Amino acid sequence: MTKAITVAGLHKSFGRTHALDGLDLAVEAGEVHGFLGPNGAGKSTTIRVLLGLLRADSGAAQLLGRDPWANAVELHRHVAYVPGDVTLWRNLSGGEVIDLYGRLRGGRLDRSRRHDLIERFELDPTKKGRTYSKGNRQKVALVAAFASDVDVLILDEPTSGLDPLMEEVFQSCVEEERDRGRTVLLSSHILSEVESLCDRVSIIRRGRTVETGSLAELRHLTRTSVTAELAGPPNGLAQLPGVYDVALHEIEGSQGHRVKLQVDTDKLDAVLRSLTESGVRSLISTPPTLEELFLRHYTGAEEEAVTR
């Protein structure tokens, strides 16, 4: 598969702030790639480097196989961008802005799709700049992006401000884009959105990529919690590799024991063997939720920030 976006060892500083500290990112052509990380982790900076708006201090960034800094104008014919906070001109109507962006991207705005999108997003294109609410300003940029005939969509927290119904419309639009073979880089904090849309995700923290892969792969890297009732005492559970926080209780009035533990998901097999040796009466195994997966990375960042 070809890569739509490759970023390797990207560094970018603003004065004394190191926004990007050796960031890596690879987005396959045709996939929806989730781009996650706590506030200030460097997501928008990466996106702005990919758009050729910022020049990286060092490292390589490629969009559709080319350097975005040197080839910004040509590349932007193939890219539509939606910022997280859309600002419009006060005296231009939403419809004018949609058409302007379409033409500035090379004049290939699909009229019927534009019409269709305005209806689906329930947008009034005759209102002017400041009279739009935050969500409606966001819709203006989304309609302009989805109606453009481009290869790559770069969406920076595009649904902040959309109501749940519009969130659904947004998700179906992204799915249509994927079905048409387009590549989407989606920066988002909305986990349900990431879970239902993204083929793969990259999690970044303090300017560095800490995790990348499909959601299934990422889940695999985290711990599963296991609660079991055993017929006899467990045998050497705590000594198994990848096992943490073992808690053991004898159950009153029987020979049984209740055991609770956390285990790295890829070490689950050995734990189950050990448990069955003691005779399993009941077993509850809970895979990590997406929230736990992200919180592990996000809170880690906070602790580091505090100790700094």
Place this chain on the structure above:
Amino acid sequence: MTTMAVRGHGSGQLAGTAALLRLALRRDRVMIPVWSVALGALVASGAGTLEKVYRTAAERADVAHSMNGNGSLRALYGPVFDDSIGGLAAWRFGGFGYVLAAVMSLLIVVRHTREEEETGRQELLSSAMVGRRAPLTSALSAAFVANALVALIITSGLAKSTGDTAGSAALGLTTGAVGMLFAGMAAITAQLTESARLAKGLTGAVLGAAFLLKAAGDTATRDASSVLDWLSPLGWAENVRPYAGERWWALLLIVAAALAQGAAAYVLAGRRDIGMSFVPPRPGPAEGRISTAYGLARRLQRGGLIGWTLGFALAGLLFGGMTDGAADLVGDNAQTKEIIQRMGGQSGITDAFLATMAGMLGMLAALYATSSVLRLHSEETGARAEPVLAASVSRVRWAAGHLVMAFGGAALIMVVGGLGLAAGYGREPGPILGAALVQLPAIWALAGLAVLLFGAFPKLAQAALGAVGLCLALGWIGPALNLPQAVLDVSPFGHLPKLPGPEMAWTPVVLLTVVAAVLVGAGLGALRRRDIAG
């Protein structure tokens, strides 16, 4: 179910004013001191400066006599009411100080009222313990602090150097009062429009109209008693007559007008919702026709350019109409001749007057061109440039759209202003149009400086307006101060031939055009290489 009740604290309309004022003064901790001290010190040092130029009482009487005899100088500075050193200082620096105090005040008030609402910051502030009248009150209070500082510096500085406390107080208080009058005016326009830019523009237009009326009135009469003077707040200020038997009632007139405007602003503010104005926004077209970066720039700057064009047409007509009257009143005096030579050339007082007026229009056009270039800066810092540059638009193409409006627009308003001058004067338009167009290289050079600052040092971009202000000051009050030529040469306008009188000199015109082109090229080159703010 219970209902939560909040106990009332009296009216509460002004709640939070003190906190907002502290915020305003904190945000303006550089702007207010710099403006107040620079403006106050300029006027306050006037007596000392003039004492060096006009050493004896006879010289001062002479200059007062001849200045009063010349209509074009009266249009700029107003009549001399008294030939004491204080009287001359009030004449020479007073008008300049009034205009600067007005500009400072309108910037402060709009910045803390409409600009806060436009950016949405006021909404967050107003959701806290902030009364409905608190934002306006704190903005006017900030303007009051700045103007009080100006009045204090002028009064104390001049009282020391002239020994005339009453006259100095009259000049200082009048400067502060004019500032507050335009603070009140800005408070009203900030209620009437949803755009901070437009509120500043409207107040600036009122200030320009006030200046034109005063200038026309001063040309028509020798003692500022024309009806036109009484139609202009700047004419009232002139009629306070510091150091010449102060007319305190004229000062009271200004104060009363400032208070009335402030009160009107409160009434208007009480009748509208936050963020809104009285003109409901009209719906726009559902489909757009703008298809290029230039089209966007033209659309964004069109309204401003139309306003400037109308203003220049009016100013040209008015100045042109004053020309004959100005020439009739010439004093036959070496001192005047010398000053007029420096301002407008020697070949006849009519030509000199026309050259002076063309030069004034040129400096105002530089203000237009520079603020038009700085639209690039506000587009960038307002995060509206980013999505345009994320489309298939190169940075140079994006900037060029706005530069066409800045450089071409300056040419347009100079043509219109020149034609206005010619029409008002009623003679052949060719030479007068030439006098207007010869200003363009200097205008472009200043606008080019703005392009360079925006491209290479975007944080300093606003300093370009300061450079235009400096050139205005040099052109306005420089010639009578015997400043060294090296200082006067800082302004590109000082190098231009004083058409329509003398021969056309091509060298400075070509050189300044080249300088402008180099500055623009360097600015665009730097823009291509730097990061875009988001």
